[in-house]
Structure formats: C-alpha cells, structure tokens
Amino acid sequence: MKKIVVSLLIGLFTVGLSAQNIPNQIQKSVVFKDEYKHSNIVLVEDDGSGGVLVVRSYQGGMFSSGVGYYFERYDSNLKLLKEYEYEMKYSEVEKQSSVLGLITEGNQVHIIDFLYNSTEKAYICSSLTANNNDFQFSKKELFRINSEEIKQFGFFGFGSSFDNDSGASMIINEDKSAFAITIDIKDKNAETHQLFLFDNALNKKFDHTFKREIKDRKFSYENIDVSKDGNTLYLLGKVYTDEKKKKKEGGKYQFELTRITKDSEKTQVFDTNEYFSASLKTIVFEDRLTCIGFYSEKNDNRYKGISYFELDPVTLAIRKSKYNPFTEQFIIDKYGKSKDKELKNLSFRRILITPTNEIIFNAEEYYITSHYVANQYGGTWHYVYHYDDIVSAKINSSGEIDWARNINKRQATQGDESYISYTSTLKDNDTFFFINTGEKVKKLSNDRIQFGQTSTKRSNMNIIRINQNGDIDYQEILDDKDNEVPFMVSDGAITKNSVFFIGRKGKKKQILKVSL
Template identity: 75%
Template sequence: MKIKFLAMALFVALFSVVSSAQEINCKTTKSEVFKDEYKYSNIVLVEEDGNGGVFIVRWYRGGVFSSGMGYYFEHYDSNLKLIKEFEYEMKYSEVIKQSSVIGVITNGNDVSLIDFVYDKSQGAYICSALTSNMNDFNFKSKELFRLNSEEIKQFSFLSGGGFDKDSGASMIINEDKTAFAVTVDIKDKKSETHKLYLFDSALNKKIDHTFKRDIKDRKFIYENIDVSKDGNTLYLLGKVFTDEKKKKKDGGRYQFELTQITKDSEKTQVFDTEEHYSRSLKTIIFQDRLTCIGFYSDKNDNRYKGISYFELDPKTLEIKKTKFNPFTEQFMIDKYGKDKDKELKNLSFRQLLITPNNEIVFNAEEFYITVHTYSSPNGGMQTRTIYHYDDIVSAKISSAGDIVWARNINKRQATSGDESYISYTSTVKGDDTFFFINTGEKVKKLSKDRIQFGQTSTKKSNFNVIKITPNGDFDYQELLDDKDNEVPFMVSDGAISGNSVYFVGRKGKKKQLLKVTL
C-alpha cells in the first residue's frame, strides 16, 4: 500500500482578523557553524554566567558508525562566540551493565551529572553525582544512594517498552533549581512501592522515604512528582482504580490521590472528578497554593470538553476549589470553524508555564502513532511507524482557576524519522505566550481570516514565532528563512533561560546554536 507521507499541508486558524503580520520583538543570534565528532546532540542545561554570556551543556551520542556518549560543556559570550569548551565522555567498566544520566543540576559554579547505573559485580543499582567546577572540569564522583538489584522492578534505561511508565529511575528538579528528587520503582507484587530521595543542589540528602500504596501496581498510575519551591517537601500524584470506584455510575471509575512527603511525615488527600472524566492531572506548586490541572470529558477518556482545576492548601492538603471549565466558543471556532459539534482527542500534555501574575499557561498537542504495512519490492512485507504531531492546544488559567483564554493552533506534522524538527517549544514573557514552530513554506494569507504553513522537513525548514497576547489575540512572524540557514533547527528541543530560548541546529555532524531573545 502506497503511503502519502508528509503530504498534507499545515493549516493554522488565525485567532484574530489579520491584515498583515505584525513585528514581534525578537532578536536572533547564531553561533558559528561547527562540527562535532558525534552526530546526535541536544541541550540539557543552560545557565547564564552573569556577564551576558551563557554556559551550555549538550548531551551527545554517536550514530551507527561512531559509538560513544557523553557531554559537551561550552561557555559562550553574549554573541554566542565560544570562549571555552570541554568534552566529558561517559566511560564505564565492564561490570556496569546498564547506565543512564537521569539529570543535570548546578550549584553556583559547580555542575553535577546524576548517574544511575547497574553494577553487576556488586549486585546493586547505584546513584552517583559526577561533579565538577565549570572552570577546571575535574569531575569527581559521590555516591548518593544504592539499592540491591533484587529490590528494583526490571526496567529498561533506554525505552519504556513493556514496562509501566513509572518504572526505572527518574529525576525531578524544583522550579528554583535549589533541590532535586530521585524516584525509583520498587519490586512489589502486592503494593505500589517507590523509593523517594530528596537532595539540595549541594547534594545533601534531605529525605529518604519509601512510598507504599496497598494496591496492585497496575491499579496505581503514577502521574507526576513535584518538589516544593523551598526544597523541603515532595508531592506525589497518582490515579488509583479502587474497588469502591468501580461501582460509580457516572464519570471516571478512579480517584486521584495527592501525597505530601516531608522528612518526618506523609499525608494523602483523595479527590474525585465526580461525573467528569479527567484522564490525567499535573501538579503546579505556588508559594501559597497547590493546584492540579488537566483535561476533562463528559463522554469518555479520549474526547475532551474542557479543563479541570483543583486547588489545595499546600500544607494541609485541604481542597479549596474545584472547577470544570468548558472550552470557549472562540476555541471551538479556532479548531473547527462553524462545525462545533466535535471534541478533541489524543491530547498529550507538553508544558506548564507560569506568568508573573501566577497565571497558568497549559499547553498540549494532539499526538498519536500510526503503523502502515506495505509490500516491499522483493515480495516481503514492511512496516513504517509514523509519529503525528497535530493541533496545539493552549489555555491560560487565572489564579482563581478560570479560563482567561483558550486557543487552538491547527496543524499537521508527522515523521517516521527524527521528531526534533517538528512539534514546538513554548515560553512566556510577561503576559505574552510564545510558540516556536518550523514550517516548510512561507506563511500565506488565505480566505476567511486563516493563515497556512507548509509541512516542514530537514531539507526545508523555516523558523517561525507565534505570539498570543494577554487577551488571547494572535500574531506570527517568520524569524529565519530556510535559504539563510546552513542547518535546520531542532524546534522541539528548545532550552529556556531568562528571556532567551536556545536551539541546536543539525545537519549530519554539522551543528549551530541559535539564541532567540524576547
């Protein structure tokens, strides 16, 4: 069967009447084009140096013909001129059978790679910090904790295939980057069990806790873990399928459980989405409130009607507000035009952004996978897996839990190769929300107040910015034309620092850095 791959044009519905694209105040700065020894690279850390320059840490790995994995540490001035660089290759002894750097954190001028390995000779999983000052790059290892291999549920470091999504080890850094948590799924047939560790950025252990819920693992879906702003408290959110909830006639037959964990205590709040379905929720921690936000539906878990909002006291976990905000009429017009008798599906959470007024910008994307089977020239059968990144959904929620605006960016993007060049990166500056998107053609004005973007590819990729104003109006601008770029930029892997967003461009081993300052 013949596949029409990436043949569909990308349409974006205009959010307000457009006579012409307005100037968006953005400054772009490019580094020189350079070549790495290794093909694949992406930014894992950006830290401003206080003098207008920036420290950038890039993870790399080789391709088919150049094995290797490690990190590039680079110091650039304000014009992205390279001042200093250092390469740190990850090398392990033969007794290390699995390994993964699960995160990177800084403390002043020190940078730490948090490494999680399986040491066969010791029969243990060991979590260590590889720390160096960014002036001398003399890395030293410090063990943070270890677990007997028999305690840990089997998992894959490199993929989640065949395992539940909370298996393995993961690292979470708080908003102020003063503390981080490491969570490890523990083997237990009767109970959902996790080991939770909390450290400050100086690698001092603050919490060593075993979380256990008396329910089978498959009936407890791990949503997310957050670290408080002061770095002293953990919040674990789970979706739990209990026998009691099975008897519900309306809404989701499950409950959400938010557990607060401190050095000396554990406390849990249970809340239900009543007659609605909330497929998943995410926690957002403020100084004086704790919120859980997600999409809800009144029909089933695959079609969404609006945004659910729960507000809790961060100390007592008392539920203070519960709201179910239906999508606005403007949002439905954005997505479907006059035909509003439809609902969203396949939404995948992407980002939570906080404005200076403590409003929440909640971003998601319609993501799904299709597998196509066709006959090969030699008479056999082949399959191709295609990853689809369709409409972007963005909504601003006030500090009172109400929708300020909700917008839909209509698009069609798909790939069976590198996904880094499609999708998007988003950020906020002040009350404005920005999206960075690649497209293959010039933006064209169409009838009925619409604009159109062509499909993007690594061979032709224009770099665009989309802006949503405080009242929900829309603007757009092409920042970089494909013919002026030596490399296409990996738009979904942007790294944010202050008022700037950093991207890596790649074409083979050829690389370039891009800074967009808002």
C-alpha cells in the first residue's frame, strides 16, 4: 500500500527536545505515500504492549474515488508493524452513507455506519467489527428507522456534540465505555429525537423517544452527554418560549436539561436571568453536573465572562449559579491594559478535566469574512476563515475562575483549516496547546507576544504551556526546515501523555508523536 519516499528515512527518526522548561520527546514515522491524498487520524489506542493502533480515514479526490480507513499498528518507536486498508463499499440500493464514528472494546474495533436502503425504504445503522490482529470485518445491524420518520438527513463531526437539529450523530462518553446515537424524527408539532444507547461491546442498553411540545425552530440542541458509567444520557436544549419573550432584560430563552435513563426522563429548566448566553456545554462528573459557557451583558455574541451552573446529577436540583467576569490578567493579555470591553466570536474548543476535577475551559476567536471579486463572468465570493486568539480559563470546584488567560494569535485561511487553530491537552495540572506558526513570535506591548500566520509551505510547531497557577511559557519544537511535511496541528489525537498528528504534503505523509 505504501511506498517509502526517501530511502535514507528507513527506520525511526527520533529527536528529544528539552529547550526552555517544557520537557517533551518527538518521534516520527518514516515518510510514506498513500494512494489517496486526503487522510486524517480518527482514532489512536494503546495496543497493550507498548505500541499503538492508529486509524486514519481517507477519501479520494477528483481523480481517485474511494472512502475508507487505514488501520496501522506501530511499535513504541513508531515503526510500522502491520497495516490494513478497509474500503467502505456499498450496493446500488445503499445511499447517503456516512460513518458516525469509531469505538474500541479490547482488541475489537467497531465502525458505526448509517445509510439509507432504497429497497427497504429504511435508514439502517450497522456496526462493522474486526479484531485488530486480523482485520476480518463482520457486519451487525444495530437498529433501523423507516424513511418516512426521518425529518432530514445530515451528519455531524466524529464523536462530537451537535448544535443543529437535523440528521444523525454519535456521542462517546469520557471513558469510551458507551456511546449514544441520536436521530431527528419528523414531527410537525413537536421537536422529536430517537435516542439509542449502547455499550462498547454493542449491547443496546435502551432506546428512548425524546419529545418537546414546541416547534423545531424554537428548540436548539446544545449537546448530549453520556455518563461515565454508560447508563444515563443528559440532553441540553435552548428553548425560545412565549413566556421568555416577555423578559425585560437578558436573553429571551431558557435552557432545559433532561436526564434520561432506561426507566425515566426528568427535565430541569433554568435561564441566565438578566444576562445573555449564546450556548452552554454540559460536563458530567460523578457527584455533580455542570453547564458552562460565556455570558454577556449586551447581546448573544459579545462576552463579558464565564457562566457556571451546577446541578445534582440525579435530581437535577440547581446547586449553584455563578457569573464570573474575565480577570484583570486576561484583559491585560488581550489588550495590553485594563479595558472595559466585551469579546465576540468565541467558539468552544476542547474542555479538559484536571486530576482534581477542575475544569479547563478552552475557546478560540473564530469568524468568517467574505469579499466579492468581479471578473468577466460577473464575479465570485471568496470566504476567509479566521482562527485568532486562544481563550483558556480554569474553573474550580466552587464554580469560580482560578485564572483566565488570552493567547494572542492571528491566523486565517481560504483552504485547508487543519494546519491552523490548535490541539489542547493536559498533563498533571498543566495545560498544553500545540499550534503552528510560520514566522517568529511577534512581540507586543506590555511584554506580550503574538503567534502569527502559518501555511503548508512554512509551518513551525510550538508548545504553549499554562501551569496550574496560570503562568504561561512556550517553546518551538519543530522547525519547518527540518520537516518534509507540515503537520495538521488542529487534528491531534490524544492517548495518555502523547499527542499524535499526521503531516501531509501532496501524497507524502508522516505520523508525528509528541510525548509530554
């Protein structure tokens, strides 16, 4: 399947870096070529013997059709031991196919597939399962829904929560012991979703019909979470009711959190009072349930600080409601001086939980701009995707901000977004961000710095660390002059204390492992 690009790279290329105060180790696979240009890491799992299983999705382009997965086993030195290509193939009657996600159980790998069968006039969800030693796949139907029940067909990202109402989505719990699948159901008078909960051995725990007697446009799903024990679902929605329209101050909506088990459904209603909050994210602990997000005093997209709600995970009784304004340190990070100004365009990124159950809440300034370019045929619109400052805050168990920091960054693209933005992770109580930059770090006023633009032609990888006290340092760990390929820094896959990235330049590819 693969061709070695440079014979001198046979074997392992390993470099240990410990400059400044951020110990890390860099390991790279050999550079290789796949038949398909586009490839992303979708799963990394320890194999129990010091090595890892890496699963990469691929898809063909204009001149090479095909969709599937590469399964690769590497030893502890990133030497390839075994590889297998699995192409997703469908019959003529199988339409609108999409993989919702992957999950493992022991040495079993499950691909969860969802498609429409035109002969049976049904949407069918199936698992494709193989042992990671032989990769002999077998198929098992998990459930099916008649086509007339489906409202609209659409899919969301791998294992992610969703913020749209149509389609199908797969959500995996923190321990990867269970997963849920939700399907939007056609209903003119009520917002309806069919929910299915499975353990990672594909045993169905229950299915449940969630129905809210309100029109679709007035109910927006925030997210669905699966409890750590894999027995409970939590569904958070943002609801625009006639009662909330009469509010004099704050957002004219309410949030509704529903707890769903095999035998029960219970809902708690709460709102943000005189504040605005565009969205909230649920975080499930064993002894508490939290909803966290940004709030504003003016409107839904200009933010003043971080809101925090704590509920009992069983009764859903509200224990705490807090509105934490951004800290003075955060404002100085952002503007170089104390300034009474609200932020806008903040989007949730990965939320991390420390060993002592504190929350690291990460976000990024993300927005899209457009401009019209006239030509002899009339003209075209060009869209630019901006990934600017990183926002990170530590929320303690009382719901208060221990620290909040702003990392100045200016990055934009009209093409592949995988090389910009960032991947974040935790080691002990320190938070780490991996970013690319194509130029030297820029010095700003008041001892501040700014990370700049990157591209596939010039891409240096940096680690930024925020320690448990909120202090920041950083270090360049890869110089683009030493790499044959740039690495997709926004698509990192995390296992234990290591982060895996894939690099690509044309059909050339390479796996990178950074151990903290």
